[in-house]
Amino acid sequence: MKLTRNTQEKLQNILKSQEYKVRYEKGNFAGGYCWVKDQKIIIINKFHPLESKISTMIEIIRQLEIDEEPLTDDQKRVVKKIKDTAAPPEEEENISPQESTIAPQVSSNEEKA
Numbered sequence: 173m174k175l176t177r178n179t180q181e182k183l184q185n186i187l188k189s190q191e192y193k194v195r196y197e198k199g200n201f202a203g204g205y206c207w208v209k210d211q212k213i214i215i216i217n218k219f220h221p222l223e224s225k226i227s228t229m230i231e232i233i234r235q236l237e238i239d240e241e242p243l244t245d246d247q248k249r250v251v252k253k254i255k256d257t258a259a260p261p262e263e264e265e266n267i268s269p270q271e272s273t274i275a276p277q278v279s280s281n282e283e284k285a
Contacts, residue, residue: 173250173254176222179226180222180225183226183233185247186233186243186251187214187233189243189247190212190236190242191212192213192214193213193214194216194229195214195216196216196225197216199217201217214229216228216229233254
């Protein structure tokens with residue numbers, strides 16, 4: 173998969189189709205996803221390089237059960253490619269879901285890289 177802003181947008185749109193909000197925020201964290209106040213929100217470190225942002229979204233998609241109903245044919249192909257490609261062992265350890273009932277202190281840079 174090419175590491176471009178277009179790829180980032182495609183992955184972000186797949187996650188949005190699954191009712192996740194993708195936010196890019198500053199923070200001292202690696203990325204991943206978490207539940208915040210009963211909402212599906214993915215927070216990605218906005219200071220990480222594009223490769224890291226894309227890698228985070230790929231790992232999240234790999235771990236989620238994706239409902240294909242709202243996906244376009246192109247998005248279905250991307251999801252299949254991601255699911256069919258095994259993650260390197262070091263990547264599997266880095267990303268895990270976290271549960272939180274308190275919203276983190278974040279700015280309003282939703283959907284901006």
